[in-house]
Amino acid sequence: MTKKLVTTAIYYPNAKPHLGYAYELILSDAIVRFHKTLKKEDTFFLTGADEHGQKIADKAKAENKTEQQLVDEFAEVYKNFETKIGIGYDRFIRTTDLDHEKVCKELWIKIYEAGDLYQKEYVGLYCVGCESFKTQKDLNEKGECSDHLKKPTELKEKNWFFKLSKYQEFLNQKIESGELKIIPDSKKKEILSFINSGLEDISFSRSKAVLSWGIEVPNDPTQVMYVWCDALTNYYTGGKDIWKNANTLHVVGKDILRFHAAFWPAMLKSAGLTLPLEILVHGHILSNGQKMSKSLGNTVDPEEVIEKYNSEVLRYFMLKNISPFDDGDFTWERLKDLYNADLANGLGNLVSRVVKLCEKHLPHLTSLYKGEEQLESAHKEFYDFMKDYDVMNAMNYIWKLISETDSYMQSNQPFKVIKVDEKAGKEMLEILRSQVYTIANLLSPFMPETSQKIKEIIKENKMPEKPLFPRYE
Ligand code: MSP
Numbered sequence: 018m019t020k021k022l023v024t025t026a027i028y029y030p031n032a033k034p035h036l037g038y039a040y041e042l043i044l045s046d047a048i049v050r051f052h053k054t055l056k057k058e059d060t061f062f063l064t065g066a067d068e069h070g071q072k073i074a075d076k077a078k079a080e081n082k083t084e085q086q087l088v089d090e091f092a093e094v095y096k097n098f099e100t101k102i103g104i105g106y107d108r109f110i111r112t113t114d115l116d117h118e119k120v121c122k123e124l125w126i127k128i129y130e131a132g133d134l135y136q137k138e139y140v141g142l143y144c145v146g147c148e149s150f151k152t153q154k155d156l157n158e159k160g161e162c163s164d165h166l167k168k169p170t171e172l173k174e175k176n177w178f179f180k181l182s183k184y185q186e187f188l189n190q191k192i193e194s195g196e197l198k199i200i201p202d203s204k205k206k207e208i209l210s211f212i213n214s215g216l217e218d219i220s221f222s223r224s225k226a227v228l229s230w231g232i233e234v235p236n237d238p239t240q241v242m243y244v245w246c247d248a249l250t251n252y253y254t255g256g257k258d259i260w261k262n263a264n265t266l267h268v269v270g271k272d273i274l275r276f277h278a279a280f281w282p283a284m285l286k287s288a289g290l291t292l293p294l295e296i297l298v299h300g301h302i303l304s305n306g307q308k309m310s311k312s313l314g315n316t317v318d319p320e321e322v323i324e325k326y327n328s329e330v331l332r333y334f335m336l337k338n339i340s341p342f343d344d345g346d347f348t349w350e351r352l353k354d355l356y357n358a359d360l361a362n363g364l365g366n367l368v369s370r371v372v373k374l375c376e377k378h379l380p381h382l383t384s385l386y387k388g389e390e391q392l393e394s395a396h397k398e399f400y401d402f403m404k405d406y407d408v409m410n411a412m413n414y415i416w417k418l419i420s421e422t423d424s425y426m427q428s429n430q431p432f433k434v435i436k437v438d439e440k441a442g443k444e445m446l447e448i449l450r451s452q453v454y455t456i457a458n459l460l461s462p463f464m465p466e467t468s469q470k471i472k473e474i475i476k477e478n479k480m481p482e483k484p485l486f487p488r489y490e
Contacts (some may be wrong), residue, residue, distance in 0.1 A: 019058055019261070019263065020059045020259045020264070021061070021261070021265075022059065022061045022063065022263040023045055023049050023052070023063070023265075023268065024045075024062075024268065025041050025269075026067075026267075026269045027064075027066055027067040027110065027248060027271060028065075028066055028070060028072070028095065028109050029067050029073065029311075030092060030094070030095055031073055031076040032311045032316075033313065034095060035310075035316035035317065036302050036309055036317045036319050037159075037302040037308070037309045037323070039098075039331065041103070041268060042064065042102065043336060044157040044268060044299060046062070046065070046103065047332075048403075049062045049105065049462075050105065050320065050463075051242075051411075051462035053464060054284045054461065058264065059071070060107075061107050061108075061259060062106045063107065063108050063110060063255040063256060063258065064106045064110070065108070065110035065251060065255070066088065066091065066095055066252070067112055067244070068084075068092075068112045069112055069113070069147045069149060069230055069231040070230065070244030070247075071143075071150050073087060074228060074300065082316060082372065092136065092351065094247075095121075101327055101328055102323070102331060102332065103332065103465055103466070106254050110251050110255045111241065112247055119253060120250060120253060121232050121254070121347050124250050125234065125235050125242065126235055127287070127289065128410070128440055129235070131287045131289070132180075133180040133183065134473060135490050137176065137178050138175050139172075139173070139175070139220055140171065140173045141171070141172055142171060143169050144167065145170070146162060146167060146312045149160060149245070149252065150220060155367060156169070158471055159199070164272055164310070164312075165310070165312045169425075174220075174224045174227065175239070176221065177222040177240060178218045179221040179246070179283075179287075180220065180287075181217065181279070181280065182216045182217060182218050187283070188216075188283060188285055189209065192208060192209055197278070197293065197294070197295075198272075198296070199278055199296050199298065200295060200297045200298065200406060202272065204274060206258055208274055208278040208279065212279055221243045222234050222237075222242055222243055224239060224240060229241060231243075231244060231247060232247050240249050246284070249280065249281045250284075260287060261290075264293050264294045266294065267281075267293055267295070268297045268329070269296065269299070270298070270300075270301060271298050271301065271306070272295075274298050276298055277298075281293075297406050298467075299341045303344050303345065303346050304316070304317060304346075309347070319331055322352070325474055326352075330352075330356060330360065334356075336408050336421045336463045337355075337412035338351070338355055340408070341406060341409060357488055357489055361484075361486045361489065362488075363419050364416075364419055364486065365485040367419055367426075368453055370483055371426070371446070371449045372453075372480045373480070374432060374449075375449075375475075375478055376478055376479055376480060378446060379443060379450070382475075382478055387459070396414070396455075396459065399415070399459060408463070415456060418452070418455070418456055422449060422452045422456070431445035431446050431449065453471065453475060455469035457472045470485065
């Protein structure tokens with residue numbers, strides 16, 4: 018049986034996780050959980066931390082710590098955070114893990130043996146925020162990196178170079194044909210245009226004299242691998258056992274499209290390894306119209322959302338109100354309004370009204386659930402959205418069911434009918450209860466705890482004292 022390997026980008030552990038980072042994790046987690054409900058393929062969910070490179074070295078220096086101390090501290094922060102927001106990963110990879118170092122060196126040697134690495138003296142502009150070389154066309158009118166709003170520094174080094182240019186036609190063909198599927202289509206177009214504007218070879222190592230925090234290049238103790246070469250390889254280290262036959266989906270933000278849709282597949286091809294199947298490129302969480310980022314200092318702490326509400330509300334907000342294919346804004350006001358409308362008044366209120374009536378009039382629980390296959394055929398539209406990773410529309414579908422169920426209750430008024438025609442009233446309540454159960458089932462990949470709670474409430478046929486989602490003033 019093939020396996021579905023789902024990966025997130027791995028994060029620079031140089032600050033507390035912010036809301037943008039949480040988005041990618043929650044989106045990927047929902048996709049994995051949904052895939053599990055299909056029971057067609059096993060899944061492996063890989064996430065982790067990108068622990069080498071200039072950014073980490075600079076931060077450690079500023080904090081008077083060793084790099085290892087810094088990344089050890091943050092690895093714990095990140096793992097705890099992921100547990101808190103319900104991320105069910107199978108491995109949390111760290112690029113300082115020993116197996117990763119070994120795999121990186123093996124991959125390097127394969128690429129070297131393919132004749133795709135050579136040495137060159139190089140002068141270029143480097144943005145530490147992106148950990149990437151920049152050309153003039155990547156900069157804004159002030160000569161700054163448009164993501165980090167900082168001028169890149171000039172670097173002059175003798176480095177190893179990877180022959181990316183050799184793979185231009187190969188990449189074009191794989192992406193154009195859809196063999197390597199880039200989602201959404203707008204990002205496919207963007208990367209094809211980048212590839213076809215002419216690929217240049219890329220610097221693949223850094224001189225140890227300038228930066229020593231990295232994985233040493235095999236047979237060249239003067240150099241460490243370029244941090245992106247090391248970071249991208251994490252997917253192969255983590256997925257190695259299943260890589261060859263896996264249906265791999267990389268979930269990444271739009272700022273790192275090139276690395277994933279051009280550099281990485283070229284590296285894999287050079288090393289003679291299988292390519293991923295799909296790359297889902299999501300937008301950014303914005304704060305006042307600007308990408309939320311550590312370097313810009315405009316981040317929102319997701320822990321604050323969890324403290325004020327809870328992790329399920331955070332997941333709800335991210336998945337229902339932000340399209341995976343576009344940028345989305347977070348504001349506290351927007352969160353409060355949507356919470357009150359969709360969770361307190363919408364879902365919470367429906368569950369409470371239905372269960373209260375059932376508790377009073379339907380003492381025996383009859384069969385509720387039609388089985389997975391029937392669920393799929395009854396809600397094909399929802400399943401189709403999810404197969405396209407259109408998580409926001411899948412969530413909207415659930416809320417459409419919530420409001421339809423609400424309307425059914427309003428127009429049929431089972432609470433009145435039951436007084437004059439008990440049988441008809443009970444039938445209506447059975448329908449309502451089974452509908453709420455279906456809603457809970459469909460919700461499970463997105464809000465797993467809420468889904469479980471609703472199912473338990475229905476099975477116990479008793480409304481708990483406290484509302485599921487109290488109104489937030
Ligand atoms: N370390 C690299 C990735 C290496 S993957 C082999 C990196 N790290 S990052 O911490 O800057 O970003 C990690 C992921 O979070 C990326 O996919 C990035 O696009 C995403 N996001 C960072 N800020 C974000 C938002 N404001 N909104 C949504 N996603 C964001 O890049």
